[in-house]
Amino acid sequence: MWRLGFFFHEMAFGLLSVFIPLYVIGFSDVAVLGGPLVALGIMMSVAMFCSIPASFLWGWLCDATRRCKPFILMSFASSAVLLFIMTLPFAKNVIVFVMLYVIMQFLHIAHEAPKNVLIAEHYSRDDWEMSYSYYRLSTEFGLIIGLAIGFCLSVGLFSFAANLSSAILATYTLYFCSGLSIVAFILSALLVTDPLLIFERRLVRIERAVDFTCRSVASASRVLGGSYWYKSPKQASFKLFALAIVLFSLATSIFFTPLPVFLSQGLGLHSSMAYIGSIFTSIGATAGYFFISGRARSMDSGKQMSRCVLFRSLLIFSLIGIIQLAIFPSVLTFLVLVFLGFSFAIYYILMISVSMELIPAGKSGLFDGLVGLGTAFGSFLGPYLASAYNYVPTYFIAALLFFLAFLTIKFATSDTSS
16 A cells, blocks of 8 residues: 555656656757757756765665655655746746756655665565565556656647647646645655564675575585585675666666657657657556566576566667668557567566665665666767767667676676576
């Protein structure tokens, strides 16, 4: 039940994930930041760079105070207030709007690390993948509903929206998302409870240390027993996984940040198709969370993660061919988005579970900080490259970065033995 507040929160930010890029490129004074795509890149990049120290701050405070709920409530409340402020007349200036968006992201990220801790401490290690999958499933449904509402608003399917100007409709959209954040705040205040004891992550790290010691002793015993074969066991290095997280989020952001503009302008589709594209991605992700929820225990995490990242690289290379050859570009692009969402779901559940094992105590915000680092650079590079060199070179770079992330995970997992 505690996930219900996050459901409404994700509904709001699912709608905003497409609405805000389209809203920003529609500002009349957007040229002061270098043009529509560059302005979008600057806004997203600055917001993500500011969210990196915020991730460490909120994660450290969560671990230091052993409380999760206050930071979750602060995140939802601040989102509600700032989304309302964005509707005021002075926020119609692109620079003011960018500043408000950056502040919102700094405060909004406060729920991420506490949410991860909440799941890790409420459930045993064997249930982490299933628990993270169930959480993502519930929020993914909220995201899909939010995107569907955004689509209906954009094409005027709601009777009240059909007769509104685009400016007034945008204001009502922000009001609606602010209201959803208030609902998320109220439900979380009623349903979220802090863990009574916080020890599961420490217990998992102790188990990993004991397992490493046992494997070392077993290897030494084989040598002393006359065996000529010896392979020194090595512990999984979070540094390599950290590099993979940054590369993966960098590639993802380069691809997805300009995607709404690519669908509406690059493929010449109606702006509402940007919502449809995100819905297809979320449908694929939902299927991925269903798939992984009951199979994660029997999977080799490293092997499956590397396969998912390689699959994303191949999918984007195939999308480049679709764009170049113009073979049913709209239909096949949406199909690629489904599989991108599916592979992301499996990667995310396995990576966050491994990360929660390896992240040191007091640094629960490290995972979100690493994701934010890659996303911050990608949020600027994606729109900038698309503006300067068009979409095909941009997506080629994203595909190469996914391939580098695949090699990094492959090397990290081959560096360990069980």
